[in-house]
Every structure is written in C-alpha cells, then in structure tokens.
Amino acid sequence: MTLKQLINFNDKISLWPNQSGCLEWTASVTEKGYGNFHVSGKTVRAHRIMYELFNGPIPAGLVVRHNCHNRLCVNLDHLLLGTQKENIHDSIRAGRHPMPNARKLTPNQVLEIRRRAIGSGHYKAFTVKLGAEYGISHQTIQDVILRRTWKTLRYQ
Numbered sequence: 001m002t003l004k005q006l007i008n009f010n011d012k013i014s015l016w017p018n019q020s021g022c023l024e025w026t027a028s029v030t031e032k033g034y035g036n037f038h039v040s041g042k043t044v045r046a047h048r049i050m051y052e053l054f055n056g057p058i059p060a061g062l063v064v065r066h067n068c069h070n071r072l073c074v075n076l077d078h079l080l081l082g083t084q085k086e087n088i089h090d091s092i093r094a095g096r097h098p099m100p101n102a103r104k105l106t107p108n109q110v111l112e113i114r115r116r117a118i119g120s121g122h123y124k125a126f127t128v129k130l131g132a133e134y135g136i137s138h139q140t141i142q143d144v145i146l147r148r149t150w151k152t153l154r155y156q
Helices: 003-011 046-055 084-093 107-117 123-134 138-145
Strands: 036-039 042-045 063-066 079-082
Touching: 003 046, 036 046, 042 046, 046 063, 046 079, 063 084, 079 084, 107 123, 107 138, 123 138
Parallel strands: none
Antiparallel strands: 036 042, 063 079
16 A cells, blocks of 8 residues: 555544544445445455554455444454454344344244245245245245255144
C-alpha cells in the first residue's frame, strides 16, 4: 500500500471510538455491512487491511474476526484471527447469524411436509407452493423432504 493509499485509508476511520470502543469505518460498505477499501484495483475489507497493516499477512485458512461483533469496526483491539467455524459460532452467540433451517419449522410441520410430499405430482410446483405456505424457500422444503435437514426425525 502506498503512503497516499494509507493516508486515504486512515481518513475513512472515525476519529473517536463509540461507546463500545469501536473505531468505525466511515466510507464504502458491503451489502452485509463490512467496510470496503480499494487497493491496487482490488476491493478489500477494511478490517482485514487494518489487521494486516499491523500484524502482517493473514495465514491461509484463517479469517479476521470482530470480538465486538461490529462489522464496521477496525480497532485492532477488537480484531482477532480465527477459523471460519469460530467466526460463525461468534455470530450465533451474538444472535447475528441466521438460524439453521431446522429452526424455521417445528417437528410436526416437518412431518406434515413429508406426508404431503408423498405422491404430490409436479415436484417443483409443490415445493414452491409449500414454501410460500410456510414462509420459507422451496429449497428448504426440498431439503426437508430429501432429509438433508431434520435427518433424524421419524414418524412415531
């Protein structure tokens, strides 16, 4: 990163920490709320740049996690390395990760979907219809029917 890019990067960070101690990115963000910065024609997440500036390259297979759960934060004290699995577990504990498919339906609803799937005719139309009925995607319905989710649930 050139000196000019480094100054430009620094100009996009809030001067004062918020109540949680986060130094927030104030420029371009992704649709998921992460800070973006353009370096040498590439778009890179701001928190990754900040981590690498002070700690060196991020080892393969690891991600930069936010222990503050604030995607805009670039405070080095809030950034740590970990695996993607650890990052997902952080999100679940913080209540930020979408619930697994199994949580969108009750066991009784799953059994009802599977019962109705027997001899249902046009499969795609059926899964789309049921998806709309239950307020979930047709792919989630397919996963239930094909036992990709709720694998251990059986009729009693």
